[in-house]
Amino acid sequence: MPELPEVEALAGFLRTEAVGRTVERVDVMAISALKTFQPPIQALTGRTIAAVGRHGKFLDLTMTGDGAADLHFLVHLARAGWLRWSTSLAEKPPRPGKGPLALRVHLGDGVGFDLTEAGTQKRLACYVVADSSEVPGVARLGPDPLGADFTVDRLREILRAAGRAQIKGILTDQARIAGIGNAYSDEILHAARLSPFKPASGLSDAESTTLHTVIQEVLTDAAERSRGLAAKDLKSEKKTNLAVHGRTGQPCPVCGDTVREVSFADSSLQYCPTCQTGGKPLADRRLSRLLK
Template sequence: MPELPEVESLAEFLRDRAVGRTVAAVDVVAFQALKTVDPPISALGGLTVTDVSRHGKFLDLDCDGLHLVVHLARAGWLRWREDLSGAKPVRPGKGPLAVRVRLAPDELGLAPGFELTEAGTQKRLAAYVVRNPEDVPGVAGLGPDPLAEDFTADALAAILRGNRTQIKGLLRDQKVIAGIGNAYSDEVLHVAKMSPFKIASSLTEAQVADLHEAIVTTLRDAVGRARGLAAKDLKAEKKSGLRVHGRTGEKCEVCGDTIREVSFADSSLQYCPTCQTGGKPLADRRLSRLLK
């Protein structure tokens, strides 16, 4: 799933290539992906892309005040095309293509644009056409952005105070902190040397400071590594930069212990016992329930 660093990089990528260009047309192939009807998506035709920004994991293209807001969900991605003038029409229900945004031809006659695709059978990619990004329910309910200047250690302490949620789940909750998903929550907790099952309200002042530093540095480092990369290269870069997530059975780069995995909610998490849990493997609670 694209998380804050990848979506931030996609926003930068599109700012460099799409801002200042006119939208020729937007073709919706997967009708379930379009979540709004007013304004109609056809209203984007003829408008100029004036800015591209990010709200948590949402990508926002401002087209003369009308916004195309996209959430790539778990299996969605953005593919840039240098020339879509010869692109063949795609029938609904065929292949991974969900939405195609065609821009007006340039002085060379090339008509660039991008395609939103989604792999797998569970189709959750969502596109909205709104007058204000806050009209998108997921955007309106977002928590603070962890890369914003006002996301301080004190702000994080206020979020954690009295919260009995396990820290892993809290970091993934978009209504609490925007932009962090399953992968980067694993990375943050490894950097902070913290158990994913630790209760949020139990953190000491020093642990809150360490967690805040881990959040900010982990995300900023990931954004920095991805900066300047083509959209097609971002997935590989993300995977190569992860130290624990998706690396079950490999050696921890910090201590050499074996990275472990446990089931968590609707997914799984990875962690290092030596770095995070005092050398003790965590119990896989979902598996334990199945064995009873």
Template sequence: MPELPEVEALARFLGERVAGRAVGRVYPVAVHALKTYDPPVGSLEGQTVAGVARHGKFLDFRVGPAHLVVHLARAGWVRWSDKLPALPPRPGKGPLALRVLLAADAEGGEGGDGGERGTGAGAALSGEGFDVTEAGTQKHLAVYVVRDPRDVPGVARLGPDPFDPAFTLDAFRDLLGGERRQIKGVLRDQSVIAGIGNAYSDEILHAARMSPFKLAAGLSEAEVEGLWAAVGSTLADAVERSRGLPLKDLKAEKKSGLRVHGRTGEPCPVCGDTVREVSYRDSSLQYCPTCQTGGRPLADRRLSRLLK
């Protein structure tokens, strides 16, 4: 699942290529993925892309007066191409959910003014653009066309972003203060902190040398400070590793940079102990017993306690 570092990299990569360009065609191939109808998706055609932003795990393309907001869910991705076919793609059972083609006329006018650029239905297409795809049979990818990104329910519910200057140690301490849940679940809750998912919550807890089952409200001051630092450094390092990479390499870079997540049975790169796993119904977490739980393996999640 793309998380904050990958979506940040996508936003930067795409922003460099589409800002100031006009949208030529938008093809909503997977109708189930389109969650809004007003404004219509066709209203984006002929409009200038002012830029690409990120809200948690949401991509936000500012197109004229509207926003094209995409949530990639578990198996979604964005693929850039310099040579997309001009013919409309056929709806089917394939992974393609949305195609956006840029207009050939890249001159005239500055991006960001939200105005028309004379590239309506008859505009020539450049061949440049991107596909939004979703692998697998479970289709959860979501596309919204809205006037304000906060009109998207998932964006409206987001907690503070770890890269926001307001995400201070004091603010983090306040977020955890009333939480009687396990810290793993708190870190993944998008209404508490935006952008952290299953993979990077594992990595953050490993960097902080903290059990994923520890109660958030019970953390000591030293533990809160260490966890806050681990959030910032882990995410910043992941974004930096992705800087300048083509989109096709981002997934491999994420996997190669993970120290415990997805590495069950492998040696911990810090202490050499074997990375272990706790399975959920539809996901799992990984951790190092020596680094995080005093050498003791965690029990099944249903027990929510350490094995004795």
């Protein structure tokens, strides 16, 4: 799943490659990807990409038109979506089918991008709105962990409000903190030496300070590594630099212990027992506690 660092890198890539280009045509292959219908997606045709921003995991393309109010084209790539840039798009519209292509944006001279989504769970979402805050997912976002307002005190407020909720879920709850997903929450908790099931109310002041520092360090480092990369290279860069996420059965790069996994219905988390849980493995079931 693309998370804050990858979405920020995609935004940076589009600022370089797409800003100043005009939309010539939009081909919609998966109507399920369109979450708004007024204005229609074709209202983007003839508009110029003036800016590219990010809200949590949302990409936000500001589209300007002669004498018309700006529109915003927002994209949430969800779990299996991606943006594929091309300098050789076919002029002929693609055939609708069961492939991963959801939407294609033509920017002239063969340049443009595809929005694709693998798998059967179609969650990729596109919005055309007059104001980004009209998108419910944007309106409910918590603070950006790389923003100036994400201070230690703000994090402590979030933790206090969460009560006994587990820290893993707090980090991935977009209404509490924007932009962190399954992978980077695993990485943050490993670097902070915290169990994913530790309750928010159980964190000391020192632990919450460490957590704040680690959140910013992990995300900043990942964003810096991704900066300037082509869109096609971002996935492999992310996977290469993960310490525990997706590395079940491999040695922890810090202590050498075996990375363990807890599986849920539609996701899993990875952690190091020595670094995070006092050497004790977590039971592999939802809402697990340390094995007695």
